[in-house]
Amino acid sequence: MARTTGSDGERTEAAVREAAVNLIARYGYEAMSMRQLAAQVGVQAAALYRYFPTKEELLFTLMREHMEGLRKAWEHARPADADPAEQLAAYVRNHIAFHIERRHATHVSNMELRSLSPDRLTQILRMRTAYEKELRSILRDGAETGVFRIEDTGLTAMALIQMMTGVIVWFRPGERLSVAEVMATYLSMTMRLVGATSAGEERHVHEHARLRA
Amino acid sequence: MARTTGSDGERTEAAVREAAVNLIARYGYEAMSMRQLAAQVGVQAAALYRYFPTKEELLFTLMREHMEGLRKAWEHARPADADPAEQLAAYVRNHIAFHIERRHATHVSNMELRSLSPDRLTQILRMRTAYEKELRSILRDGAETGVFRIEDTGLTAMALIQMMTGVIVWFRPGERLSVAEVMATYLSMTMRLVGATSAGEERHVHEHARLRA
DNA sequence: GAATTAATTGAACGTTCGTTTTATTATTGC
DNA sequence: GCAATAATAAAACGAACGTTCAATTAATTC
Known part of the structure; x- marks a missing residue:
């Protein structure tokens, strides 16, 4: 046999990505074999190499696109002109929503870094650092303005x-808590942790009420 | 060749454990081969099977002993008669000190759970849950007594x-911060996060000063 | 409808894996 | 110092791995 009826490169590649994220999240990158991945997609192992030259390149692609997605989500969610408390609230909401929605991809990006070659690892870590830098910047602003009380x-x-x-470790959709409830509680904990002054607390409490409604 | 001069079962087994923790922490359980481990110990791969019947049993042993160590450390560190704020402070101090001191073993216990067989996984998770239950109990006490303000x-x-x-991800001994400083800052963040009342805050501030001295 | 291109199969390659077996040497107990 | 035991080496096992290659068929182009 050879090419199968109804076969389509784009659809197959998308199916490979999705299956790979799920399998790597569940079993780990090293434990997932290319044959196992191919079987999940409904294809022979050799067909995978039409879309990804090596197993590691597949992993790197999944991670890179996950990090780019996180960056874009924050670019879209970040408030243009807002005080540090509002910016921090937006950061927390975006981070939690994104990570809950993409639990498996997050798992892969966090757990499989050691399977990357040195230069690919550097690329991913650079993207991660840039994202974390945004939070540090917000915290610094808040500390300087006096709305946050932060030691370090x-x-x-x-x-x-x-x-x-950490929410991706225990959160399961459709169980005790809704995404909005988790977001609200984490927002509350965050504001207390950074010692947000009453103004920020007030805002957060209102936000909290809104989300639960 | 066969038995080598100066060979000693106890010393070899200890060397195997130590090398395994380091290699698994760095490369991952699946990525570490038994030959690689044996080479690190300075022995042939077959010799490992004198001490551990399978690779997975070796992993399980490392994890089990790590979790038992954590339990014992908390048993020893827990204050007998203390209010919730003091108990929480002790929990935080013990947790951070233990995890910083055994970064590699913690990495293994947290990252390689999926390589365990179902029943061994259950055993480890049971130990972990029991440990986490202690914290929940302290938080509940504090919430009921009114010294903490906690939503969930x-x-x-x-x-x-x-x-x-999370400290094990970024903390490196001998860099910017000392263990005592990290412990103090995390204690401060924890107390704020749980909304500890001024009494608890006072105590923590004194503690903070003591540790920096 | 013939030629071209896209998508896939099936088989195979060399390597590495965890593990087992057997033989051999060092140490210990008497 | 001799028997018993502990600790290892050396070699081999079959299975699984990532990857490659040639052949084959479906879809597309003209």
Whole structure:
């Protein structure tokens, strides 16, 4: 046999990406074999090499597009002219919404970094650092303006990001909590953690009420 | 050749454990080969099977002992009769100190769960859940006593644990911050996050001063 | 409808993997 | 110092891995 009826390159490539994200998230990059991936797509292993030259290139593509998606989401969600408290709230909401919606891809991007070659690792880490830098900048602004009380900006940024990204470990859609509830609670915890002054707290409380409605 | 001069079973087994933790933390369980591990120990691959019947059993042993170590550390560090704020402070200090000291083992226990067979996975998760339950219990006590202001105990516990465990991602000994400084800052963030009342804050501030001294 | 291009199969390549078996040497106990 | 045991080496096993190649068929182009 050879080309099958109804076969379509674009559809196959999309199916490969989706199956790869799911399999790598569940079993890990090293544990997923190209044959296993091909079987999930409904194709022979050799067909995969029409779309991705190597297994590592496939992993890198998934990670790069995930990071670009995160950057674009924040570019779209960031408020143009807003005080640090509003900016921080937008950052938290965007981060949690994005990571819950793309749990599997996030898992891959966070857990499989060590399977990348050095220069590809550098590229992904650069994108990640740029994204984290946005948060540090917001925190610094807030600390200088006096709306936040923060001991160490860099350390607080790392703590917040790890706290927020952690939702993908335990969150399962359709269980006890809705996405809006999780977002609201994490927003509340974040504002307290950065010592947001009453003005920021007020805003957050209103936000909280709105989200639960 | 066969038995080598000066060979000693106990020393070899300890060397295997240490090398395995380091290699798995760096390259991942699947990516570490038994030959690579043996080479690191200075022995042939077959010799490993004198101490661990399979590769997975080796992984499981490392994880189980790490979790038991964490439990024992908390048993030893937990204050007998203390208010929730003091108990929480002890939990945070113990968690951060333990995880910084055993970064590699923590990495293994957190990242390689999917390489365990179902029943071994269950065993490790049970130990982890028991440990997390301690934190939830402290938070609940504090919320009921009124010393903490917490929206959702379970969610707060997860957020705190992920925030604290996250130190192993970026912390490198001997760099910008000392362990005591990191502990102090995380303690401060934790107390604010749980909305600890001024009494708890006071105590924490004193603690903070003590640790920096 | 013939020629060209796109998509895929099936088989194979060389390598590496975890593990087992057997033999061999060092150490220990008497 | 001799028997028993502990610790390892060396070689091999079959299976699985990522990847390549040639052949084959479907879709497209003119």
